[in-house]
Amino acid sequence: MAFAAGFATADLLSAYRRDLRRARQRIREGSRVAATSCGPVEFAEAGEGAPILVVHGAGGGFDQGLDFALPLAARGFRVIAMSRFGYLRTPLPADASPEAQADGYAALLDVLGIRRASILGASAGAPSALQFALRHADRCSALVLMVPALYAPRPDGEASRLPTPAVTQVVFDTALRSDLLFWAAIRLARPVLIRSLLATPPAIVDRADPHEQQRVDRMLEHILPVSERRLGLLNDARITSTLRREPLDRVAAKTLVISVVDDLFGTYDVARFTAAEIPGARFVGYANGGHVWVGHEQEAVMEIEHFLR
Secondary structure (H helix, E strand, O other): OHHHHHHHHHHHHHHHHHHHHHHHHHHHOOOEEEEEOOEEEEEEEEOOOEEEEEEOOOOOOHHHHHHHHHHHHHOOEEEEEEOOOOOOOOOOOOOOOHHHHHHHHHHHHHHHOOOOEEEEEEHHHHHHHHHHHHHOHHHEEEEEEEOOOOOOOOOOOOOEOOOOOOHHHHHHHOHHHOHHHHHHHHHHOHHHHHHHOOOOOHHHHHHOOHHHHHHHHHHHHOOOOHHHOHHHHHHHHHHHHOEOOOOHHHOOOEEEEEEEOOOOOOHHHHHHHHHHHOOOOEEEEEOOOOOOOOOOHHHHHHHHHHHHO
16 A cells, blocks of 8 residues: 555656646747846746737736737737736836836837737736837727726725635745646646636636636646746735726727626726726627637637727
8 A cells, every 4th residue: 555655646746747847848948038227037038919918817927928919919919918017027126017017018128119009908917918009109099908906996996906715825825836736736726726726617628618617627737836926926915906987088098998797807897897998899798708718718808809900
């Protein structure tokens, strides 16, 4: 029995090391680091056409941005997906506020010789995408906000913060502190991660078609190595724990806001409020699909494509 347990443990550790090695190789391929006026910024590009700056959510990096935006690249857009401050090869500076992040996006466009671009901000990437539209209005041709982690008024008058599943903080304090623990959680507690990190009812994923189930699995796998995203995660937690009201009526770019009713992070009401406050903004809501809009990937991509055309 002891020998069998030892062999099983050795096999698991071997599988973990193999998968982590592959994950590290994946994030080292296909991206570059630009020396900008705001410091090093990692990014990757795909496609040709009108430029779209893709701003990933918590736990992401340039790879998460590409995972979502490659269908847009295939439809005739130039996708630029960067790693935000604290993620992968983009270091965390002393000032990693949404405003500083937005200035970093403008600096990256400078390096790439791009004068104007659309910007797509998802989840925890929405605050900095919004700041780009506010601080660099002359460079923002369109703003797309997906399941945005933004301010919405609360009836109790307290500072705005997104609701989160109760287990999310537990996962943040355990599995997200260790590549090994997170790797094990993907394999042993997948429904827990889907609910806590992807803020999506696991039953929605269970009923989804194979393509969407694979997309969810890829999102979890692509959080590895979590150790190289930890500083960004902590920074996002600070930003989203107390969200402030922004002058949405000053957003000049045409704007599309998308969210889902059963998003467990509660972005649906946030998205409706945001779209109502931005002049001329278009709001699209889906009845189900959770925070990662399961079952609506193709619809969302087509909605964004038509909007940007």
